[in-house]
Amino acid sequence: MKPLPRSFYQRDPAVVAKDLLGKVLVHRCADGLTSGRIVETEAYFGKGDPASRASKRRTKLNELMWWRGGHAFVYMVHNSWMFNVTADREEVPGAVLLRALEPLEGIELMKFRRGFEDEKLLTSGPGRLSKAMGITYDHHKIDMTKPGHLTILAAGPADFKTSRSNRIGVSKDLKRKLRFYIEGNRFVSR
């Protein structure tokens, strides 16, 4: 399996969010290797999207939203790291939030990092999956299209049904349904 190419990410965030379902997030570090199948995502846009970091003016904090697709965008909220991948072309703000994974490899390491034994609770939430995968602000700005410590790999054919809903936890959402998840998967956060 190879890392997803730049062209995959340089599309509309909603399309990228939908197509990321079923792909495999891999993180290699000194502690070991962890990986998981992506089962839940959300798309964020720029201007006109009140829930997006990029709806306000460009700052050091949110500038990744304007970068070309394929970079890791990490943000701290309520004591939890949010892991996003930038989408769309350079100067067009967009990102996809990873909300839930199905653990594949390094499950023992995930349990250790989370302090939990229950597999369902390891990665079913944006803050939870970051902690289980060992993702922190250190990974901010990483180019995920290059082979390295943190990448997303293409996977086999999509043998699942995709469903969508409104985004979760945002104070002001758009009318569009921008949350995508694999229907019936037990690791989806809600």
Add this chain to the structure above:
DNA sequence: TCCAGGATGTTCT
């Protein structure tokens, strides 16, 4: 140096 913000998690009922 201070302070508000914020796309959550956990626990309790």
Add this chain to the structure above:
DNA sequence: GAACATCCTGGAC
């Protein structure tokens, strides 16, 4: 399903 604990970052001053 609701309450509340928790904390890093950057912008404001």
